[in-house]
Amino acid sequence: MLLSRLAHVSREVAATSARSRKIALLAELFRDADADDVPIVIPYLAGRLPQGRLGIGWKLLGRPVTPASEPSLTVRDVDARLTAVGAVTGTGSQAGRGRLMGELMAAATDVEQAFLRGLLTGEVRQGALDAVAVEGLAEATGAPPADVRRAVMLAGSLQTVARALLAEGPGALDGFRLTVGRPVLPMLAHTAGSVAEAVGKLGACAVEEKLDGIRVQLHRDGDHVRIYTRTLDDITDRLPELTAAALELKGDRFILDGEVIALDGNGRPRSFQEIAGRVGSRVDVAAAAASVPVSPVFFDALSVDGRDLLDLPFTERHAELARLVPEPLRVRRALVSGPDDGAAAETFLADTLARGHEGVVVKALDAPYSAGRRGASWLKVKPVHTLDLVVLAAEWGHGRRTGKLSNLHLGARAADGSFAMLGKTFKGMTDAMLTWQTERLTELAVEENGSVVTVRPELVVEIAYDGLQKSTRYPAGVTLRFARVVRYREDKTPAEADTVETLLAAHPEVTR
Ligand SMILES: Nc1ncnc2c1ncn2[C@@H]1O[C@H](COP(=O)(O)OP(=O)(O)OP(=O)(O)O)[C@@H](O)[C@H]1O
Secondary structure (H helix, E strand, O other): OEHHHHHHHHHHHHHOOOHHHHHHHHHHHHHHOOHHHHHHHHHHHHOOOOOOOOOOOHHHHHOOOOOOOOOOOEHHHHHHHHHHHHHOOOOOHHHHHHHHHHHHHHOOOHHHHHHHHHHHHOOOOOOOHHHHHHHHHHHHHOOOHHHHHHHHHHHOOHHHHHHHHHHHOHHHHHHOOOOOOOOOOOOEEEEOOOHHHHHHHHOOEEEEEEOOOEEEEEEEEOOEEEEEOOOOOEOHHHOHHHHHHHHHOOOOEEEEEEEEEOEOOOOOEOOHHHHHHHHHOOOOHHHHHHHOOOEEEEEEEEEEOOEEOOOOOHHHHHHHHHHHOOHHHEOOEEEEOOHHHHHHHHHHHHHHHHOOOOEEEEEEOOOOOOOOOEEEEEEEEOOOOEEEEEEEEEEEEOHHHEOOEEEEEEEEEOOOOOEEEEEEEOOOOOHHHHHHHHHHHHHHEEEEEOOEEEEOOOOEEEEEOOEEEEOOOOOOOEEEEOOEEEEEOOOOOHHHOOEHHHHHHHOHHHHO
16 A cells, blocks of 8 residues: 555544544545555554654654655555664664655655654554544444454454454454453553542442552463463563462463552552562563562453353452452452442442552442453542653753753643643652653654753653642643652553543533
8 A cells, every 4th residue: 555545544534523534534545455554554544653662753854855746655665664764773873764764755745754754753643543443444344343343352453353354354353252362451440539439420339459560461271371461461471470370270261350469578568669670570580579579369350261251240250250269369349239338438448548559449240341441330549649641742951950851741632632731740750760761752752942852742651640720821721730750651552641531520620
């Protein structure tokens, strides 16, 4: 497929607000795409690079190049050329990269150049596009949209499903069933302001401890155990304790969902940083396991003995979990019959906080498992408000912070897929964090204007704040009070950052 086709469709999709028109445009595009174009076309449409990071900064893109008069570049050419730019390293690499980028831009028409600039600086990012693309794909291939959606949920990737559908037709969907050994995206939670609000919304529910560790999905098939993160990375080799624990359980074919945590000598949870460090360390696993031993705590069962449990109500999935997993390895919970029983939920929250955990997750008893979605039937309640925001820019620091990128510009997702700036912060950063963020943000830089460095919106940072206040200076009409950095969330993509809409909904006192 020619890049020019994609660039024009991308422009038209962005320009129309009608969902049905977007779907029709994408369906036409998919009809013309080869299965091998898909791994490039889908991320490009959403404004993502299949290579992830390329470190192509604004300096390389800054120079204008006369555009080609006729389109000739295919999407696969462009992808290969960008991979080549990313591969140039070492002394003189900046000049080498500049030359390759110049050649690419010279081969592109003006519409293609604009598309590539947007792609490389993160501006074409269209957050809400994946859902529309699923519909477009269904229309192009004659597959039922609901079946495509479920296949995407189970495959954890639109690209994988699109490629199979375009190559083999609707029959390819049979290959995407819940299977032990193939991870699925985990179900996520919405936020509620209080336990009373959560119980009021859900009625009969389980109130569970919210453990501040790392989400894990554990697959066991006989003696084979695999462990995946919420981004579906395989971390089996880093957590030998989990494999051992899985082999002790009663069943021999299952998929469980849970959290890995570490406890100190007094049985209180160790910090998230210690667990993250442990899970992130690949080198001397035995030494890491000796200094920070971890254990799993499970809260859901997705498949048992080859039976897919996803559509069963939580009560039934939990009964299966309880059959396989002994109580000490299950999350602590209280069953609450509804709002009249709210005091029991409050007591459980207070007790959970006293034991050092960060809050609770309130779960509807009758709800299915919505893999890959932020289901309305899981509501988390934490006393400290935090938001996951995207770093849009950073300012060079002064004094002790000279040479470091310090003051962060923070954005939440807006309805159109762009990011709306909510405010700035230079608080809460450790020295190690400053060094790390300076390095990462420099790689992501797209423009430098005075002391402000604009970056590709890729880094997600967790921010604590004391409240919202009205502000005419910021696009959403509000700004954060006393925002401070808690930690970077490298396990989250910008598409998972909090939205302006949910933020405003959580603060009716400001928007009234
Ligand atoms: N009992 C539990 N049930 C479900 N998730 C739990 C539970 N205990 C801890 N968690 C963790 O909480 C997360 C659910 O919150 P959410 O979906 O908003 O993700 P999150 O943004 O990572 O949450 P946060 O940033 O508040 O930790 C899960 O991904 C999981 O890692």
